[in-house]
Amino acid sequence: MTAHYQCGIGFSETGNRLNGQTMTIKELIDAGRSSRGWSRVGTHMRCQQLFAYTERLGIKLVSAEALTRGSIGHVGHAHLHAIWGARQGGVLVNTEMVDDPTRLLSPRDAMLAWCDLEGRGHDMLDQMRSVFDRYVERNPEPPGRVVAVEWPMAAVIGYKRGEWGLWVVHPDEESRLDEERQSVVACDDETIQIDPLNMPGHPDDGKPVYVTRRVDAVIEEGDRRVIWDHKFQGWVSGKVRAYSIDGGFGLFRHMGKQVFGEKFGGVRLNLIQTTDPYKLSRPKVPQSPHRDRHLAHLLWEEEHQIARKDLDQPNYWEWPKSMHEAGPCQGQYGTCAGLDLCLYGEAGQKYLNIERGSRDR
Numbered sequence: 609m610t611a612h613y614q615c616g617i618g619f620s621e622t623g624n625r626l627n628g629q630t631m632t633i634k635e636l637i638d639a640g641r642s643s644r645g646w647s648r649v650g651t652h653m654r655c656q657q658l659f660a661y662t663e664r665l666g667i668k669l670v671s672a673e674a675l676t677r678g679s680i681g682h683v684g685h686a687h688l689h690a691i692w693g694a695r696q697g698g699v700l701v702n703t704e705m706v707d708d709p710t711r712l713l714s715p716r717d718a719m720l721a722w723c724d725l726e727g728r729g730h731d732m733l734d735q736m737r738s739v740f741d742r743y744v745e746r747n748p749e750p751p752g753r754v755v756a757v758e759w760p761m762a763a764v765i766g767y768k769r770g771e772w773g774l775w776v777v778h779p780d781e782e783s784r785l786d787e788e789r790q791s792v793v794a795c796d797d798e799t800i801q802i803d804p805l806n807m808p809g810h811p812d813d814g815k816p817v818y819v820t821r822r823v824d825a826v827i828e829e830g831d832r833r834v835i836w837d838h839k840f841q842g843w844v845s846g847k848v849r850a851y852s853i854d855g856g857f858g859l860f861r862h863m864g865k866q867v868f869g870e871k872f873g874g875v876r877l878n879l880i881q882t883t884d885p886y887k888l889s890r891p892k893v894p895q896s897p898h899r900d901r902h903l904a905h906l907l908w909e910e911e912h913q914i915a916r917k918d919l920d921q922p923n924y925w926e927w928p929k930s931m932h933e934a935g936p937c938q939g940q941y942g943t944c945a946g947l948d949l950c951l952y953g954e955a956g957q958k959y960l961n962i963e964r965g966s967r968d969r
């Protein structure tokens with residue numbers, strides 16, 4: 609949990625005085641994206657040029673409005689599930705055990721606090737609060753024992769007991785995966801011998817190849833632990849087969865099996881419609897056993913291709929583009945936001961409402 613927020617006028621026990629009113633310091637859960645999530649390699653798999661725009665040139669191509677709406681929704685649901693879990697006896701929030709629900713902001717306050725902290729999203733607050741209110745009205749009870757909320761995980765490529773693969777690391781090790789190292793401690797306290805990036809001349813040569821994920825919630829359903837992923841959609845169709853081939857969900861399955869073993873119960877989507885009429889769907893994401901089996905190889909190959917390209921083509925505007933009128937340029941969600949950049953190069957930026965971020969290396 610990263611931020612403290614003043615609210616709860618009238619509470620005095622842990623509060624301080626401000627303008628004559630008593631304020632309580634409560635906590636805002638960090639529900640942001642993980643530092644090196646699947647979207648990095650996933651975007652590269654989709655289109656190398658798209659990767660270069662977003663990861664190397666720092667051009668933001670996803671609609672800021674859609675991202676903000678989703679973030680506000682996530683913050684509300686993170687607090688809802690964390691409060692449920694704390695009331696049930698304790699819940700892991702980020703990396704900290706919380707058993708006192710009064711430590712946390714209420715979901716509605718958390719949504720406002722997030723907007724204040726980020727300096728955006730206030731114009732979407734009413735809509736997302738009403739989506740949240742309808743959700744709670746129809747689903748007032750927790751769907752099971754809430755075990756964890758906004759739980760970060762990381763996995764690194766290497767050898768464990770002599771077997772090469774992608775292994776979940778111990779939470780204490782996650783912040784040190786950008787360093788050159790020989791070994792790290794696994795989530796089960798065994799040792800992982802790191803198989804590092806092999807790309808002489810590249811700044812990341814010799815460093816661990818790793819990936820991170822942040823789990824929205826882990827919920828005990830019967831005797832199984834299920835990873836839950838909240839999604840806020842303009843229209844909930846209930847069609848979920850395509851989610852099974854998403855690498856991010858593949859990673860959830862891969863990591864969930866290692867951490868929970870026999871108790872792992874798969875991945876469930878919590879699809880929440882943000883427009884009228886109210887609609888909710890909670891399907892399980894179908895399995896993808898063949899693809900999941902070589903997930904580690906896919907990651908390894910992709911990270912080496914990225915590094916190879918960094919060395920071979922330092923002009924990020926000239927990375928390989930899809931050369932087909934369909935495919936990633938014209939996908940399920942419409943035309944790729946990078947199309948004008950591909951048509952006109954740097955001059956195409958004038959057609960975009962581009963926000964510049966920092967380059968990631």
Ligand code: SF4
Nearest residue numbers: 655930937944946950
């Ligand atoms: S328009 Fe096509 S080639 Fe250009 S970045 Fe998008 S997917 Fe890649």
